[in-house]
Amino acid sequence: MKLTFLGHAAVRLQHDAHEVLIDPFLSGNPNAVTAPEALSPSHVILTHAHADHVGDTVAIAERCRAIVVGAVEVVNRLAQEGVEGVGMNVGGAAEFPFGRVQFTPAWHSSSFADGTYGGTPMGVIVEMGGVTVFHAGDTALFSDLALVARRPIDVALVPIGDHFTMGPEDALAAVRMLMPRHVVPVHYDTFPPIRQDARAFAQRVEAETESRAHALAPGEALDL
Ligand code: NI
Ligand code: MN
Numbered sequence: 001m002k003l004t005f006l007g008h009a010a011v012r013l014q015h016d017a018h019e020v021l022i023d024p025f026l027s028g029n030p031n032a033v034t035a036p037e038a039l040s041p042s043h044v045i046l047t048h049a050h051a052d053h054v055g056d057t058v059a060i061a062e063r064c065r066a067i068v069v070g071a072v073e074v075v076n077r078l079a080q081e082g083v084e085g086v087g088m089n090v091g092g093a094a095e096f097p098f099g100r101v102q103f104t105p106a107w108h109s110s111s112f113a114d115g116t117y118g119g120t121p122m123g124v125i126v127e128m129g130g131v132t133v134f135h136a137g138d139t140a141l142f143s144d145l146a147l148v149a150r151r152p153i154d155v156a157l158v159p160i161g162d163h164f165t166m167g168p169e170d171a172l173a174a175v176r177m178l179m180p181r182h183v184v185p186v187h188y189d190t191f192p193p194i195r196q197d198a199r200a201f202a203q204r205v206e207a208e209t210e211s212r213a214h215a216l217a218p219g220e221a222l223d224l
Contacts, residue, residue, distance in 0.1 A: 001013065001014070001015040001128055001129035001130070001131040001223075001224045002014045002015070002221050002222070002223055002224070003133065003155060003184070003221060003222045003224060004034075004219070004220070004221040005184060005186070005216035005217070005218060005219070005220055005221070006021075006024065006026060006032060006034050006218060006219070007025075007026070007029050007031045007032040007033070007034075007190070007218035007219075008023070008025050008029050008031070008032070008052060008186065008187060008190045009022070009023045009025065009047070009052070009053060009135070009137075009138070009157070009159065009186045009187045010022065010023050010024045010025050010026060010029075010032070010055065011023075011133075011135065011157060011184075011186075012039065012041070013098075013126060013128055013133060015098070015099075015128050015129030015131075016129065018042065018097065018098035018099075018128065018129075019039070019040060019041045019042060020041055020042065020043045020044070020045060020098050020126070020128065021039060021041045021043075021044045021045070021060070021066075022044075022045045022046075022047070022124065022126070022135050023045075023046060023047055023052075023053040023054075023055065023135075024036065024039065024041075024044060024055050024056050024057055024060055025051070025052045025053055025054070025055025025056065026055055026056050027055070027056050028051070028052070028055060028056075029052075029055075029190055029218075030190070031189060031190055031218050032218055033218045033219040034218070034219060036056040036059055036060050037063070039060060039064075040064050041060065041064060041066045042064070042066055042067065042097065042098065043066055043067050043068070043069055043096060043098065044057050044060060044061060044066050044067070044068050044069070045068075045069045045070065045101060045124055045126065045135075046068060046069070046070035046071075046074050047070070047106065047121060047122055047123065047124060047135060047137030047138065048070075048071070048074070048106070048108065048109075048110035048118055048119075048120075048121035048122065048137060048138060049071075049073070049074050049077070049110045049111055049112045049116070049118025049119070050109075050110065050111070050118070050138065051112075051113045052190070053137075053138070054074075054078075054112070057078065057083070058078065058081050058083055061078075061083045061084070062082065062083070065084070067084050067085060067086060068083050068084070068085035068086070069085065069086045069088065069094075069096070069101055070085065070087070070088065070119075070122075071087065071088065071089060071090075071103075071110070071118065071119030071120060071121075071122060072087030072088065072089060072119060073087075073110075073117055073118050073119030074087075074110075074118050074119055075087035077112060077116060077118070088101070088103055089103065089119070089120070090103050090104065090105050090120050090122050091103065091104070091105075098128050099126060099127045099128035099129070100125075100126070100127040100128075101124060101125070101126055101127075102124070102125045103122040103123070103124050103125075104122060104123040104124065104125060104134075104147075104148055105120075105122065105123070105142070105144060106120075106121045106122050106123045106136065106137040106138060106139035107121075107139050107140040107142050108121040108137065108138040108139050108140070108164075108165065109121060121137055121138060121139070122137055123135060123136045123137040123139060123148070124137065125148065125151070125153075131154045131155070131224045132151060132152065132153050132154045132155075133153075133154065133155045133156075133157070134148055134153045134155070134156045134157065134178065134180065135157045135186075136156065136157060136158050136159060136174065137159075138159055138164060138165045138187065139159065139165060139166065140165065140166050140170070141166045141170035141171075141173055141174055143177070145174050145177045145178055146177040146178075148177075148178060149177060149178050149179050149180075152179075152181075153178055153179070153180035153181070154180065154181050154182060154224055155180060155181070155182045155183070155184060155222065155224060156174075156175065156178045156180035156182070156183050156184070156211075157184050157185075157186045158171045158174050158175065158178075158183060158184075158185060158186065159171065159185075159186055159187035159188070160185040160186070160187065160188050160196050160198065160201050161187040161188040161189075161190075161193075161194030161195075161196055162193075162194060162196065163193040163194050164187075164193070164194065165187055165194075167196070168185075168196060168197075168200075168201045168204070171185065171201065172201070172204055172205065172208065172209070175205055175209050175211055176209055179209075179210065179211070180211050181211065181212065182211065182212050182213070182214060182222065182224070183202070183205050183211045183212070183213040183214070184213075184214050184215075184216055184222070185198045185201050185202065185213070185215060198215035199215045201213070201215065202214065202215040
């Protein structure tokens with residue numbers, strides 16, 4: 001399985017012929033190096049309704065006929081724009097042609113740019129090609145993250161930007177609870193309030209936990 005960091009909280013997961021995106025915010029991200037037109041997913045998973053996560057979802061879904069997987073409120077709203085989706089909710093799991101998706105709690109908020117309610121914000125566990133990926137979404141540190149670690153996690157994507165989500169110190173505590181084999185910091189550097197030293201965070205993860213950490217530049221990938 002190949003995991004490509006697309007910048008901010010956006011990732012692409014690929015295994016065999018399957019391609020799945022999570023939170024594809026690209027054209028609005030000055031640090032992104034991947035054009036939305038370069039992607040051809042069958043499914044787009046959304047953690048919540050904020051614009052820096054929904055991003056280019058509608059354009060990608062229209063072009064690729066991709067199915068959006070997210071909170072029922074997010075999926076119902078995007079359906080008004082002609083996007084096909086599978087509405088889920090926190091705690092629920094479902095099987096897809098590429099693998100299994102389960103949504104987890106996240107402590108944050110969730111609304112569309114016009115203020116429309118976006119349901120509860122969530123993290124997501126994706127099992128694909130024998131690899132378990134946990135994308136924490138936008139969240140504060142909270143102790144129930146330890147429950148996610150009941151299943152061995154191969155890669156955890158954790159926000160480190162602070163201001164809108166947990167910062168590096170709390171993300172380190174999250175890593176201690178999640179105990180993943182690999183950690184990829186996300187949700188930093190995109191806007192001035194969330195500038196962080198991701199390399200310093202990665203060094204601390206490797207020095208203070210059993211996890212390996214990868215401060216990926218946008219466009220960089222991990223083979224798992
Ligand atoms: Ni958010
Ligand atoms: Mn965000």
